[in-house]
Amino acid sequence: MVSFPTPSKRPWRIAPVMTIALSAGFLSVTGAPFSKMVARLTAAGVPAPWIAPLLHAAPIVIAVLGYIAMRALADGHGPRTRAAIYALGGGVIGFPIAFCLDLFVGVTPALERLTGPLHESGKLDIAAWAITGLSLFYAAAMAAIAGFGTPAVRVLAAEKTDTDCIDVRARDRSTYATSAVGLLGQGAFVGALAVAHQSSADVTVVRIGVALTVIIGAGAFAWSSWVLWRQFDEMLRRTVVEAYAWSGLLATVGCLAWALLESLALVPALTAYGAIVTLVALQTFVTLAISSNLTMTPARPKVRAA
Amino acid sequence: MKNRLRVLRAERAWSQADLAEHLGVSRQTINAIEVEKYDPSLPLAFKIARLFALPIEQIFSDDQAAAKAVE
Numbered sequence: 001m002v003s004f005p006t007p008s009k010r011p012w013r014i015a016p017v018m019t020i021a022l023s024a025g026f027l028s029v030t031g032a033p034f035s036k037m038v039a040r041l042t043a044a045g046v047p048a049p050w051i052a053p054l055l056h057a058a059p060i061v062i063a064v065l066g067y068i069a070m071r072a073l074a075d076g077h078g079p080r081t082r083a084a085i086y087a088l089g090g091g092v093i094g095f096p097i098a099f100c101l102d103l104f105v106g107v108t109p110a111l112e113r114l115t116g117p118l119h120e121s122g123k124l125d126i127a128a129w130a131i132t133g134l135s136l137f138y139a140a141a142m143a144a145i146a147g148f149g150t151p152a153v154r155v156l157a158a159e160k161t162d163t164d165c166i167d168v169r170a171r172d173r174s175t176y177a178t179s180a181v182g183l184l185g186q187g188a189f190v191g192a193l194a195v196a197h198q199s200s201a202d203v204t205v206v207r208i209g210v211a212l213t214v215i216i217g218a219g220a221f222a223w224s225s226w227v228l229w230r231q232f233d234e235m236l237r238r239t240v241v242e243a244y245a246w247s248g249l250l251a252t253v254g255c256l257a258w259a260l261l262e263s264l265a266l267v268p269a270l271t272a273y274g275a276i277v278t279l280v281a282l283q284t285f286v287t288l289a290i291s292s293n294l295t296m297t298p299a300r301p302k303v304r305a306a
Numbered sequence: 307m308k309n310r311l312r313v314l315r316a317e318r319a320w321s322q323a324d325l326a327e328h329l330g331v332s333r334q335t336i337n338a339i340e341v342e343k344y345d346p347s348l349p350l351a352f353k354i355a356r357l358f359a360l361p362i363e364q365i366f367s368d369d370q371a372a373a374k375a376v377e
Contacts, residue, residue, distance in 0.1 A: 162337075164321050164322040164323070164333075165322065165333070165337060167321055167322065167323040167333065169323050169327070169333075172323075172332075172333070232332070233330070233331040233332050233335050234331070234335070234346070234350060235331070235332070235334065235335040235338055235344050235346075236332055236334065236335065
């Protein structure tokens with residue numbers, strides 16, 4: 001009798017819910033209530049001492065309920081549909097959270113202590129900071145898996161997973177650690193470029209600091225990419241090549257469209273900063289889309305018509 | 307491309323990671339082959355056949371051959 005490793009018999013494991021709640025709690029701690037929201041709640045008759053705790057608790061409740069709703073919606077669909085549901089759901093969840101709290105409120109003053117005053121973020125800067133945040137988040141997740149192995153995957157996996165697919169061996173750990181270094185480097189160099197773009201201080205120390213961060217970050221990313229390429233097998237290499245091919249194609253089409261619009265004076269001239277932020281974003285999302293095929297969810301046999 | 311990798315692996319009580327180690331590939335590659343999202347290269351297919359001591363066609367069969375067999 002052949003027995004297959006069975007998927008989790010508890011489809012609603014508590015670990016991912018706790019992870020979502022803790023992550024939302026961390027986000028909440030970094031934020032401060034918006035004065036407009038406080039005024040609205042005061043006008044609605046909410047007692048003053050309750051307002052701040054309520055606004056800080058709201059992201060946790062919204063994130064957990066949103067996650068449960070997304071899991072229910074995604075259940076039974078293919079990997080791409082599930083990824084789309086989570087991406088769309090993430091956006092929907094983020095909207096009310098961003099209404100409650102001004103998130104990462106302490107980050108800009110902390111940065112300004114190092115770099116001097118920063119200009120208000122433009123659209124490109126917001127994209128650069130989003131890439132930085134996403135890269136650092138993934139770097140932390142990869143570092144956790146590299147450090148703790150299978151238990152970390154169990155905690156971080158948002159969906160029910162095949163027991164086979166969360167078996168992290170010693171060799172896998174070094175791959176995750178290398179990925180973490182690369183993502184950390186990517187976050188660092190994109191963030192440093194955003195600082196350089198927004199910085200108004202004409203201070204040599206700041207310029208040297210930004211330049212060094214960009215060089216070290218990009219170096220770490222390049223080193224990580226090289227090591228991973230050498231470690232990867234035929235399928236993972238094909239995924240990388242496919243991701244770069246699609247990114248190249250999309251970037252070429254995008255550049256053509258931009259050049260056309262630029263010649264008609266409908267858009268501003270493309271800068272190297274704009275190009276690198278767009279390329280990194282494109283490669284990140286294309287790689288995520290392609291690697292979503294490497295699912296960890298239980299395998300379901302394909303049903304074909306006879 | 308259909309394959310019997312999952313069955314053959316289960317017969318030996320190997321996990322995906324065990325089989326990946328035997329073949330020198332990633333666990334993700336074994337999973338992708340089993341769920342028919344990735345067709346292995348010829349060298350890897352031969353390696354799999356050698357490991358299970360079976361001819362390739364007893365492990366892999368293309369969709370057309372499977373359809374003919376049903377007919």
